[in-house]
Amino acid sequence: MSLILGRQHLDKIQDTLQKNLIGLGVQNTMLIDMAGNVIVTVDNGVKKRDMYSLAALAAANFGAMCSMAKIVGEDEFSLLFHKGQKENIYFSRVNDEFLLINIFNNDVTLGFLRLKMAQVIEELSSVLD
Amino acid sequence: MAFINLKDRVIQAKIVYYGPGRCGKTTNLEFIYSKCREQINSEMVTVKTQGDRTLFFDFFPFDIGKIAGYDVKIQLYTVPGQVKYNSTRRLVLKGVDGVVFVADSEAERRSKNISSLMNLQENLALYNKNIFEMPLVIQYNKRDLKKQGIEVLDVETMERDLNVELKAPSFEASALDGDNVVATLKRIISLTMSSLEKELENGDW
Numbered sequence: 001m002s003l004i005l006g007r008q009h010l011d012k013i014q015d016t017l018q019k020n021l022i023g024l025g026v027q028n029t030m031l032i033d034m035a036g037n038v039i040v041t042v043d044n045g046v047k048k049r050d051m052y053s054l055a056a057l058a059a060a061n062f063g064a065m066c067s068m069a070k071i072v073g074e075d076e077f078s079l080l081f082h083k084g085q086k087e088n089i090y091f092s093r094v095n096d097e098f099l100l101i102n103i104f105n106n107d108v109t110l111g112f113l114r115l116k117m118a119q120v121i122e123e124l125s126s127v128l129d
Numbered sequence: 130m131a132f133i134n135l136k137d138r139v140i141q142a143k144i145v146y147y148g149p150g151r152c153g154k155t156t157n158l159e160f161i162y163s164k165c166r167e168q169i170n171s172e173m174v175t176v177k178t179q180g181d182r183t184l185f186f187d188f189f190p191f192d193i194g195k196i197a198g199y200d201v202k203i204q205l206y207t208v209p210g211q212v213k214y215n216s217t218r219r220l221v222l223k224g225v226d227g228v229v230f231v232a233d234s235e236a237e238r239r240s241k242n243i244s245s246l247m248n249l250q251e252n253l254a255l256y257n258k259n260i261f262e263m264p265l266v267i268q269y270n271k272r273d274l275k276k277q278g279i280e281v282l283d284v285e286t287m288e289r290d291l292n293v294e295l296k297a298p299s300f301e302a303s304a305l306d307g308d309n310v311v312a313t314l315k316r317i318i319s320l321t322m323s324s325l326e327k328e329l330e331n332g333d334w
Contacts (some may be wrong), residue, residue, distance in 0.1 A: 001330060007136040035224020036188075036204060037132040037141045052190040053174045056204065060176075060185055071242035 003033060003097075009127050010040060016123045018044045020116055021102060027087075031094070031124065034059055034087040039098070049103070058101050062091055081110060092117050094124050130224040130327055132200070135307060140196070142321055143204045143224055147249050149241035150182070150210035153270040156304035158207055159229060161314060164307065168192045183209040186221045193318060209238050210245065219252050227264035227321035228253075229313055231304075232291055236280040239290065245246035245290055262319035265297040268313045272321045273303040 005013075013031060022044050023031040030041040030051055036059035041051045064079065069076050080091035090113060094101045099119070102113065131142040146154040155175070160205040162173045166283055170187050176185035194201065210220040231251060232242040251261045275281045282290075284301060299317050302309035 001326060002131040002133055004133040004135065010134065011135040012161070033130065033132060033224065036145055037130070037224070039132060040133075043322075050171050051200075052204070053188065055169055056174060056186075056188045056206070057176075059223075060220055063223065064217070067216055067220070090273075118215050 005036075006038065012071075012127045013040045013124060014042055016120060020120045020123075021113075022118055023042075024106045024110040024113065026113070027100050028101075030055065032052045032059060032101060033097055033100050034063065034099065037059070052115065058089075058091060058099060062093070062099055079114075089115075090117075092121060094121050095128065098124070098128060100124070131226050133329075138199045140199045140201045140325070141190075141202070141204060141235070142325065143206065143228040144227040144229065144317055144321060145221060145225045146205070146207040146229045146231055147218075147245070148210055148270075149221075149233060149238065149245040150212070150230045152233040152238070152242075152245075153304040154207040154231050155179065155183055155187050156272075157229070157268070157310050157313070158189070160206055160304055160307045161191070162189060162312045164311070165191065168194075177315060182211065182224070183207055184214070184218050185209060201322070203321075212244075214250065214316060216251070218248070219255060222252050225247060225253075225256075225258070225263075226325065227317045228266075229265045229317050230265060230291070230297075231270050232267060232287060233283040234287065235274055236282050239282055239286075242287070243290055248256065251277050262323045264317060265295065266313055266317040266320065267295070267297050267299040268291055268302045268304075269299060270302050270304050272301045272308070274305055 003012055017029045022042055028043040031039040032055040034055040038055045065077055082089045087107055088104055090102045092098055133140050144155055148154055168191055171189050174188040178184045189205055191203045191205050206221050215246045236278055253260050269287050298308040299314045306309055
């Protein structure tokens with residue numbers, strides 16, 4: 001079964017990501033599905049990245065994390081965050097089929113991003129469900 | 130699960146190369162990557178062990194141009210073939226739209242091919258996918274071994290072992306030399322796109 005999204009839905013998703021995340025200082029934000037397809041990607045125009053490869057690895061990484069969580073008796077790990085010296089990646093599950101990936105530097109605090117994420121996920125869910 | 134973006138008119142579909150360990154899945158992708166660079170705007174991603182075996186997957190997106198006004202991007206993946214990596218094979222199969230089953234022609238690998246194909250059937254079933262309905266191409270790889278004096282299975286035997294019921298299109302190939310690697314890829318892309326087209330016509334979405 002394929003996923004099909006039209007202009008109206010994709011524009012709504014893009015607006016939500018632009019306003020809430022790029023506006024906050026996030027460099028790249030990307031909605032992907034669990035198969036690793038890129039649904040929407042938005043960036044601040046500063047640095048282009050290979051988002052298709054990142055999506056494939058992120059979906060696999062998230063799947064592996066979920067499998068590990070089950071082995072240790074958890075439904076999922078709620079915080080999936082990779083911290084680098086300059087750049088960080090934060091994963092959020094939107095629902096059973098979609099993941100949101102954010103790349104940001106140390107100017108954005110993780111706490112603030114997490115707070116914002118609740119609102120973003122709610123908005124995305126209303127479009128995707 | 131293919132994704133169709135009606136706004137930008139882009140289709141993304143996922144094709145997975147499956148098969149037993151050391152059958153040549155990665156070699157297939159490496160050949161495609163080296164010969165079709167104009168259609169690949171990305172580095173090949175590989176997640177390997179220290180011993181150079183595939184640990185998780187190999188991946189790159191492959192642009193095949195426009196079909197019916199849509200830019201079609203095929204996401205090519207391999208799975209790790211070793212038996213112990215079944216959980217990662219399952220993860221890579223999530224959302225698969227088409228499969229190339231790479232069988233090893235070396236005679237002593239006969240039972241590994243059969244086990245791997247059964248494993249594919251089981252893993253697809255976990256995602257409620259039926260191997261008989263999935264776009265599938267079988268590749269009998271390593272036909273070149275015969276030249277080196279290594280005993281290879283004849284194609285009739287391999288067809289009997291693997292393809293009597295499936296009746297999938299099949300190719301004799303040598304991924305190392307590139308023989309029929311592109312033909313295999315073209316066939317699975319064609320089957321996958323036909324399947325998507327049929328799905329859209331039937332409104333199964």
